[in-house]
Amino acid sequence: MELDPLLLSRIQFAFVVCFHAIFPVFTIGLASFIAVLETLSFKTGNPLWQQLSKFWIQVFAVVFGMGVVSGIVMSFQFGTNWSNFAYATANFLGPVLSYEVVTAFFLEAAFLGVLLFGRDKVPQGVHLFAAIMVATGTFISSFWILSANSLMQTPAGLELRDGMYYVASWSEALFTASFGYRFLHMALASFLTAALVVAGVSAWFVLQKREFDANRKALSIALWMLLILAPLQAVVGDFHGLNTLKHQPMKVAAMEGNWETREGVPLLLFAIPDKEQQQNHFELGIPKLASFILTHDWNGTVPGLKEVPVEEQPPVFIVFWSFRVMVGLGLLMIAVGVWGLVLRPGGRYYRSVAFLQTLRLMSISPFLAVLAGWVVTETGRAPWLIYGQMTHAQGLTPSLTGGMALFTLIGYVVVYSLVFSSGVYYLLKVFRGGLEKANAPHEMDEVERPMRPFSAAHASLEGDK
16 A cells, blocks of 8 residues: 555644644643732732642643643654745744744743742742743743744735745734634633633542642632633634634635535534535534624525535535534533532532532543644645645655655654653642642752753652652
8 A cells, every 4th residue: 555645744743733732722821820829829928829839830840841842843844744835934934933932932941940940049029920921931932833823824924936935024924814813712722721620620629628728719710710711712713713714715614514605504513524425414403503603694605615626625524523522612611611600609619519520521621622623723724734825735845755754653653652641640640749749848959959840840749758
């Protein structure tokens, strides 16, 4: 069987991106949560806030380390598997990725050291400032990455000459038509991820009656975040969808499973899209609702996939169902947030076993939603690498063989499995130790002083044995 280097390269990049994406989406939100905890500790002097901060800094250290390891090699694939794309976009992507390192990664790295190891070595205000700078660095990093991705989705500000893109307007290239919606959507997703993980872990501790007062406070903050941010995310998602309809109509057509351009399109709750036969099987939908959501008109016109040749249509089945997974999980988050509000009077939210167990189960939901949304965004763009201008096939490295692509794909799967296993091992140790172990006094010799994020978590776990 002949191996297709294009298919294998796409699978490899999808695997690496999906694996990496779950870490920054958590650390961005968690860094801001830690900054809030440090602020509350600084202003109130309540030791419970510092106890919570110490614990979640350990979690942050482990997840940040996994994100760095999984993400640092990701850009290498541009040169190994997508050299035509890398060459054509070098005038834009080269500076943007460099700016991310200079403005964000250096900032995070410098202040992360203070955050992890400087609590008793610098004034509390300096430690708070370090927490704020780490949180700021995560958003600066996401700005550059999402700016680069938005250019691939809605290209602007570039001129193509002799097979290479030249930047005609940096402002247009950095702030494309979809960037604002994409950045805000991702920022809210990060906050929701942190809120649900904090809620789930805190609920687990509350069920076990461990460090009850502190974890009840963390749970309360997380539930307020969920109540506010989940509906707000739905609103932002609606505006993002309208923007996508304007600039990437075939992506929206795939999301809705709509083959013919028509008015009054139903919102399909269930269907089996068949790209080969250009139709859906077993449709179940709500009449005209898709038109109303997308155009704010019950009889609004929604484009169909048949407007473009079959080879320019995205993989409809994958996009259709990934979109429904994302939306379904979002609606579930809204429902849980409302449930928490109903239980808040009298403190029933931390007494209801059913609610606390639900929060535990929901802690994985934001990661699934982010992955589903990322699949919709990237797969829905297919077959375009730069929407409407460069296909995946055109961006592929000409000399790449199927065997080479398969070898590197297997290598990534093996290495990333080891990284994930190691990270989960450390996270479970942190969770089992809880706030009590995170705040236990311990001493370290100079030679044992941790120099890496994983070491910070490990030292706190091992120091009191």
